[in-house]
Amino acid sequence: MSAKPTIAYLLLPLALGLIVPTARAEAPSDFLARFDQVARAADAGFRGFSAQRGERFFKSRHGADWSCASCHSDNPVAPGRHAVTGKAIGPLAPAANAERFSSARQVEKWFKRNCNDVLERACTAQEKGDVLAYLLTLRK
Amino acid sequence: MKRNTLTLGLGLLAWLALGAAWADGGRFDLGGPVYRDECGACHVAYPPQLLPAASWRELMRTLDRHFGADAGLEPQQAAAILDGLVAQARRRPEAAPRGGPVLRITQTAWFRHEHDEVPARLWKGPAVKGAAHCAACHRRAEAGDYGERTLRLPR
Numbered sequence: 001m002s003a004k005p006t007i008a009y010l011l012l013p014l015a016l017g018l019i020v021p022t023a024r025a026e027a028p029s030d031f032l033a034r035f036d037q038v039a040r041a042a043d044a045g046f047r048g049f050s051a052q053r054g055e056r057f058f059k060s061r062h063g064a065d066w067s068c069a070s071c072h073s074d075n076p077v078a079p080g081r082h083a084v085t086g087k088a089i090g091p092l093a094p095a096a097n098a099e100r101f102s103s104a105r106q107v108e109k110w111f112k113r114n115c116n117d118v119l120e121r122a123c124t125a126q127e128k129g130d131v132l133a134y135l136l137t138l139r140k
Numbered sequence: 141m142k143r144n145t146l147t148l149g150l151g152l153l154a155w156l157a158l159g160a161a162w163a164d165g166g167r168f169d170l171g172g173p174v175y176r177d178e179c180g181a182c183h184v185a186y187p188p189q190l191l192p193a194a195s196w197r198e199l200m201r202t203l204d205r206h207f208g209a210d211a212g213l214e215p216q217q218a219a220a221i222l223d224g225l226v227a228q229a230r231r232r233p234e235a236a237p238r239g240g241p242v243l244r245i246t247q248t249a250w251f252r253h254e255h256d257e258v259p260a261r262l263w264k265g266p267a268v269k270g271a272a273h274c275a276a277c278h279r280r281a282e283a284g285d286y287g288e289r290t291l292r293l294p295r
Contacts, residue, residue: 087275112210117210
């Protein structure tokens with residue numbers, strides 16, 4: 001007879017747990033954890049992210065005209081400039097710009113667009129994690 | 141002496157009033173924050189009034205192939221932005237080059253006419269890098285202000 005309410009009470013924290021993480025502002029470490037999870041699931045041999053690999057990825061071209069640095073500069077604690085329009089872009093490194101890696105919607109939208117422009121494909125979780133690991137080593 | 145000061149003061153007032161009137165002439169309502177944020181990330185958010193609805197429709201339909209960049213948006217958000225653009229779009233249709241609607245403000249007859257006195261070397265030079273970079277000359281383009289008071293040509 002009391003089975004239903006009990007289940008409801010058990011489910012309540014679960015439901016809250018699902019809502020709260022999307023509602024609060026996120027931190028760069030949340031993204032790192034998420035990319036890590038996906039990278040592990042995709043590749044059993046995954047050995048963690050590398051800031052060095054991330055830096056190389058960020059500064060190289062991958063077949064198309066642009067690298068990430070073309071718009072975000074070689075020094076991502078400094079402001080960048082859009083390669084076509086010249087519009088100023090705030091620094092990409094979280095140490096220099098607190099708004100970076102604080103919204104999943106923003107981060108996903110821009111990875112999707114920019115990876116498409118630079119690599120003509122989506123970035124893998126490993127590539128995203130490497131880039132973020134690199135950005136997190138930078139100090140203002 | 142006193143008289144001079146008064147004349148100067150009145151002159152200044154008249155100048156300020158005129159200045160404000162001129163600025164008003166070139167001022168556009170850019171619409172809501174979603175449009176300003178989403179369409180103002182890579183370039184200034186352009187005034188919706190400067191293209192007809194057919195042009196905005198085609199632009200919003202092809203965002204993932206947007207002048208060589210991927211500017212893709214989620215469909216609901218693109219639809220909301222398009223509604224705002226169409227509501228303020230230019231009423232007079234633009235003669236279409238080769239069938240499709242014109243996709244660049246800078247290729248409309250209005251734009252060419254309004255800018256026919258800008259020297260060609262300026263458009264191409266490193267300070268401007270193309271006519272689409274309104275803010276290189278219209279220093280407050282980001283706020284929709286294209287009035288003469290905020291116009292300053294780079295050298």
